Amino acid sequence: MYGALRGRLPAKLVALFKIRDCSQDTLRRLAGVQMLSPVNSGRPSDIHSLVTVQLREDAREFTLVDIETILGLAHLIPEGDGGWLVNSRIDLRTFNEIY
Amino acid sequence: MLSNIVRVIADHMENVALHGIKSNVCPKCEVLPGELGTDANSHRARDYARYEHCERESASDDSRTMFETLGIDLEKNVFHGLHRVSAPGLHKPDLLHTVYLGLFKHLVDWISGFLKKHARLQAFDDTWKALPPYPGFFVPKKAYREVTQWQGKEMRNLGRCLLGVLAVALRQPDSRQVIPFKHALDCVRALVDFNMMAQYRSHTPETIAYMEEYLDRFHTMNDIFLEFRVSKRTRAKVDKQRKELRHRRAQSNMRVAPSKRRRRLKDHRDEENELRMDMMHTESHFNFVKMHLLSHFSDHIGQFGNIPMYSTEFGELAHKEQIKDGGRRSNKNDVERQILHSYGRQHAIRMRLLNLNSLRRRGANLGDDVLGYLDKTTSTVSTPAPRGRILKGRRDDVSDVLDFSKVLGISLDRICLELIRYSRHNLPTERRLPEEPAILQLLPVELLTQLEIPVLAFQETNVYDIHRARCTGTHRFRNQESWND
Numbered sequence: 001m002y003g004a005l006r007g008r009l010p011a012k013l014v015a016l017f018k019i020r021d022c023s024q025d026t027l028r029r030l031a032g033v034q035m036l037s038p039v040n041s042g043r044p045s046d047i048h049s050l051v052t053v054q055l056r057e058d059a060r061e062f063t064l065v066d067i068e069t070i071l072g073l074a075h076l077i078p079e080g081d082g083g084w085l086v087n088s089r090i091d092l093r094t095f096n097e098i099y
Numbered sequence: 100m101l102s103n104i105v106r107v108i109a110d111h112m113e114n115v116a117l118h119g120i121k122s123n124v125c126p127k128c129e130v131l132p133g134e135l136g137t138d139a140n141s142h143r144a145r146d147y148a149r150y151e152h153c154e155r156e157s158a159s160d161d162s163r164t165m166f167e168t169l170g171i172d173l174e175k176n177v178f179h180g181l182h183r184v185s186a187p188g189l190h191k192p193d194l195l196h197t198v199y200l201g202l203f204k205h206l207v208d209w210i211s212g213f214l215k216k217h218a219r220l221q222a223f224d225d226t227w228k229a230l231p232p233y234p235g236f237f238v239p240k241k242a243y244r245e246v247t248q249w250q251g252k253e254m255r256n257l258g259r260c261l262l263g264v265l266a267v268a269l270r271q272p273d274s275r276q277v278i279p280f281k282h283a284l285d286c287v288r289a290l291v292d293f294n295m296m297a298q299y300r301s302h303t304p305e306t307i308a309y310m311e312e313y314l315d316r317f318h319t320m321n322d323i324f325l326e327f328r329v330s331k332r333t334r335a336k337v338d339k340q341r342k343e344l345r346h347r348r349a350q351s352n353m354r355v356a357p358s359k360r361r362r363r364l365k366d367h368r369d370e371e372n373e374l375r376m377d378m379m380h381t382e383s384h385f386n387f388v389k390m391h392l393l394s395h396f397s398d399h400i401g402q403f404g405n406i407p408m409y410s411t412e413f414g415e416l417a418h419k420e421q422i423k424d425g426g427r428r429s430n431k432n433d434v435e436r437q438i439l440h441s442y443g444r445q446h447a448i449r450m451r452l453l454n455l456n457s458l459r460r461r462g463a464n465l466g467d468d469v470l471g472y473l474d475k476t477t478s479t480v481s482t483p484a485p486r487g488r489i490l491k492g493r494r495d496d497v498s499d500v501l502d503f504s505k506v507l508g509i510s511l512d513r514i515c516l517e518l519i520r521y522s523r524h525n526l527p528t529e530r531r532l533p534e535e536p537a538i539l540q541l542l543p544v545e546l547l548t549q550l551e552i553p554v555l556a557f558q559e560t561n562v563y564d565i566h567r568a569r570c571t572g573t574h575r576f577r578n579q580e581s582w583n584d
Contacts, residue, residue, distance in 0.1 A: 014509075015570060029488075048265075050263060089295060095295045
């Protein structure tokens with residue numbers, strides 16, 4: 001899924017919050033995010049071998065996810081025109097996982 | 100005397116002094132200076148015992164010529180006569196001086212020339228300045244062209260973002276630029292990938308094979324940067340050739356009608372460029388020793404293990420604690436002696452504490468004051484590995500979903516819809532959030548600005564890097580702009 005990103009998808013963080021359901025006395029820790037979509041199904045470019053992601057107009061601008069599903073930060077290099085390159089050489093873990 | 104030295108952690112010039120070799124030869128193998136920049140890596144290992152034997156048996160012109168060709172001076176080799184020491188095996192690959200301060204430094208110069216030639220320097224600078232933060236990555240404060248001195252730390256940083264920044268700078272090439280841009284990116288990618296692999300702390304035959312493949316690709320593709328390896332001597336030759344050519348033409352043009360001269364001018368310019376490029380390609384080369392030292396990395400891993408543990412980086416970082424801090428603490432009189440005493444004392448105290456700690460673990464009877472001091476200074480209990488994510492930085496301007504929607508500037512309906520969607524998809528039926536908007540909008544909400552995510556460090560089992568995702572909304576972060584990851 002998502003090609004080289006292997007099921008991971010970068011997103012822009014919109015909000016971090018806790019919401020309490022008083023009737024059940026439960027607390028949910030959630031993040032509001034704006035998902036980015038991989039270009040070319042997440043396949044690395046033939047030219048520079050990096051994956052490009054972009055904002056999509058048809059995508060929901062606010063999606064809720066559990067904070068436990070956030071795996072870490074991604075290093076996105078702005079490419080202009082609403083696109084970013086996913087920098088897979090930023091650390092050894094990312095280099096080992098995204099190729 | 101029985102002495103056994105297994106490694107010497109030193110930069111190339113220190114190795115040159117220790118091994119008594121010329122600066123442009125390899126301390127490990129008998130590669131000729133003219134082959135340093137090629138991918139041929141099957142050269143005979145240096146055999147200092149054989150050289151000694153040759154010197155003893157035949158002090159003739161032949162052996163002197165051989166020593167001259169191999170770039171060695173046995174009298175200057177400090178390991179000369181130590182029969183239990185394998186001098187070529189002492190040399191260890193060094194990421195700091197070979198890759199960061201060696202190849203990367205050269206690469207920066209070549210890329211600058213390349214970008215200048217294709218008018219992409221400004222695009223590179225703009226992307227460089229717009230790099231976002233990342234844990235352990237130092238965001239450049241200056242534009243690429245404004246950095247006057249590149250140090251090891253900056254070079255290591257550069258290696259982590261160079262490919263991405265260059266890829267952005269070389270976007271949308273015209274038809275003539277497609278091939279050179281692709282070759283330049285291929286070359287940079289090969290070296291960056293080689294550097295990444297070289298930092299691995301454990302290897303398999305596959306990772307070593309990848310390293311060799313990246314190095315081969317780097318050697319194959321680096322021709323694209325050959326014209327930016329022009330030495331002063333070559334540049335002078337090119338100038339001389341151009342002057343001679345122009346002189347010859349000026350003489351022949353005297354007999355040509357002025358109308359024909361203009362037509363010939365363009366042909367002459369093309370011819371000049373062609374000759375210039377030919378000469379640059381013939382005279383320029385990549386034959387410098389750091390280019391060759393990369394070829395020993397994979398052999399070294401097979402024999403001795405990972406490369407970072409031999410890097411001079413650790414020794415250079417220790418300068419701060421061992422020398423600079425001691426120097427600062429001294430009263431500047433007889434400073435060397437004070438530095439040695441200061442570090443010696445600290446080292447002795449640390450050893451003493453470790454010994455006491457060890458005794459304590461074995462159940463030795465230690466005084467309460469000693470135990471109290473040990474508790475304060477050394478902790479025998481390792482910190483538990485962080486597992487969960489931590490939310491921090493509570494904001495006071497939000498108390499329920501209604502406030503939340505106002506602060507974010509997102510409609511209440513939209514937020515309620517998302518909460519219901521999240522609840523239906525992720526929670527068991529009996530734990531779902533209420534779906535009536537009137538109840539939902541009054542649910543208590545705490546808005547936070549920071550999320551700490553523990554990420555297991557690469558090839559480690561109990562070391563975590565903490566990623567701090569920040570989301571300050573429209574609020575400023577530390578009196579700077581807002582920060583939303």
